[in-house]
Amino acid sequence: MIKAPPRRAKIQDVAEAAGVAIKTVSRVLNNEPNVREETRQRVLAIVKKLNYHPSLSARSLAGRRSFLIGLIYENPSANYIVDVQHGAMARCREDRFQLLMHQVTGRGEEMERDVLGLVDQTHLDGLIVTAPLSESVDLMRALDRRALPFVRVAPNDVPHQTPYVDMDDAGAAREMTEYLIGLGHRRIGFIIGHPDHFASGQRLLGYKAALEAHGIEYHDRFVRQGYFVFESGMDAAKELLTQPDAPTAIFASNDDMAAGVLMAAHELGINVPERLSVAGFDDTYIAKTVWPRLTTVHQPTYDLAYTATNLLLQMLQTGSAPQSMRLGYRLVCRASTAVVHK
DSSP states (O other): OOOOOOOOOOOHHHHHHHHHHHHHHHHHHHHHHHOOHHHHHHHHHHHHHOOOOOHHHHHHHTTTOOOOEEEOOOOOOOOHHHHHHHHHHHHHHTTTTTEEEEESSSSSHHHHHHHHHHHHHHHSEEEOTTGGGGGOHHHHHHHHTTTTEEEEEESSSOSSSSSSEEEEEHHHHHHHHHHHHHTTOOEEEEEEOOOOOOOHHHHHHHHHHHHTTTTTOOOGEEEOOOOHHHHHHHHHHHHHHTTTTOOOOEEEEEEHHHHHHHHHHHTTTTTTTOEEOOOOOOOOOOHHSSOOOOEEEEEHHHHHHHHHHHHHHHHHHHHHHOOEEEEEEOOEEEEOOSSSOO
């Protein structure tokens, strides 16, 4: 005989066990003010004891919200997207919001229809917009017309009233290039990120600024276009490393492409870091799993997404836009770089 599953606890059970009204339990679960701290802690203890999980639909009806946040992305780097997802999800869980991930395809009007269709079908409370979607002026205008709260991650320099979270891509790329110069490298190759991303141009500017500051002439032959994916880094590196007077170091605009550089060097019989130093950008999971482990710029991807989600939840609570934020970065020096081979 199959046993019936145990009955799930209801909000009435929590209220009765805590000796409070159902409305008080609702206020505690929705983190609303005007609840005594002693009462709040007693209700939360009962919630945990009874393993009570509030119904999302019931919360939606009570609060006129869906308690659902969307995160839209187009970035081809799976490692980057995983960090973004984890950061946004962690902040959502703290306020018992649900996170809906959505990969956007297409360009222009097709992209706008995709995003607005998502908004209309799911009744999102707000949206986190990652690069390069966060750089689309047309998309921002479309979301403004829907009066949907949104926060941008790594936007471009187009002014907009909505808050954003970013980091200093140009400064980080300059610092990494100067680190390679400090190791004695003068022929430093650079692989640009995807041309649709504003950050790609900023990282190129940082590379150029470091060369200029140290009196090193910029050469187009040391620069190749990449697309933030492994294969583009490998192809670019093969072009750079098979030319006369090849670079002694290559700085790729993300870790996926830097991993491609390592593969190209291996296939060409070039030892890293003895004959070639390789640096990346992002400090994603792949930077710690390739060999040699990558020297890279630690982009606070998890924190960028967590902070963007926090700003969005503040907007939903207060109805006003909080201040934008710029997060810090740091260089992470590992085994893929060394003093230039004489």
